[in-house]
Amino acid sequence: MASFIGYTFTLTFAVQGAVNTLGDLRGTFASIERINSVLSAKDIDDSLAYGLAKELDNKETEDSNGRVHEKGTVNTRYMSALKSSSSCSDLAWSGDIHLEDVHFSYPLRSDVDVLNGLDLVIECGKVTALVGSSGAGKSTVVQLLARYYEPTQGRITVAGEDIRVFDKREWSQIVSLVxxxxxxxxxxxxxxxxxxxxxxxxxxxxxxxxxxxxxxxxxxxxxxxxx
Structure with a gap:
């Protein structure tokens, strides 16, 4: 009887230990996978990437030795550009809106192209009507203009300025959707x-x-x- 009880307790602890170890390993692998997905730039916001690229193009200068400097200030400058509210409203009231080679697919249906290279100019001070069959992308264009989504390719500009440089909260204050x-x-x-x-x-x-x-x-x- 004593031997049987001892054997049972030993087997129970061994099985429980194996289960706990397996759970820890699964958690570790999940954490590693998540870290790799972040580091692989899958979750980088398109607007941030655009802003950084624009700052690098416009702000970097080269000294006499051909070395590039001022890279350390890109993030600060880009965030300040997102938060500035003086130019956003002025541009919205003074310039045309241009959809340039816009491609878009909804995240849950990335294999279906809703917009495929759309070019459209919405002239300032005029009424623009989108007419087409159901599923042609009319509502999608409106949602992109309101920045509910961002284009998967191409860009939307107002008075020549990409709207992704503006903070979404600021943009929502000057765009009305009825x-x-x-x-x-x-x-x-x-x-x-x-x-x-x-x-x-x-x-x-x-x-x-x-x-x-x-x-x-x-x-x-x-x-x-x-x-």
């Missing part, structure tokens, strides 16, 4: 309108003004409870 199908929250009409206005406290006059601007005021006041 969907065909509105999203209404479970609240009154007035509260839904006020939700889209920038101020925390919105007066009824401002809500009515917004409704009139959207050509919806007459319809709203005809409802049983109005706003």
């Amino acid at each position: 969907n065909q199908d509105p999203v209404l929250f479970s609240a009154s009409v007035g509260e839904n309108i006020a939700y889209g206005l920038p101020d925390d406290v919105v007066s009824k006059d401002e809500i009515i003004k917004a409704a009139k601007a959207a050509n919806a005021h007459e319809f709203i006041i005809s409802l049983p409870q109005g706003l």
Whole structure:
């Protein structure tokens, strides 16, 4: 009996030890794979890569011995360029938007080309309409302009400046997207309108003004409870 108990405990500890060791090895291999994927530049953001390349092209100078310097300041300069807000708004109001040889595939369907070398000029101060069959890429173009996605190849410029040099939060402040199908929250009409206005406290006059601007005021006041 004593021998049997001793043998059972020994076998149990051996099996448990083997299981623990296998789990540790799996965790180690997973960590190594993740580190390798990061180091292999799979996760480098396209906008960062573009900014770094642009800084290297524009800012590097050569001394009399042909040696390149000022590389150490590239990251700082690029981050400051992303955070600057003075030029982004000015460019958006003053220049044409140009899609130059734009290619795009959605991340979950990378084998399907939605856009394949699209060239399009959206002239400043004019209305541009995209017309085509379902699945032709009209909504995709709008999503790229709003920077919900970035082109897999090519670039989008405004007044000649690649939009990827701007911070996405800054870009979202000057680009407005109105969907065909509105999203209404479970609240009154007035509260839904006020939700889209920038101020925390919105007066009824401002809500009515917004409704009139959207050509919806007459319809709203005809409802049983109005706003």
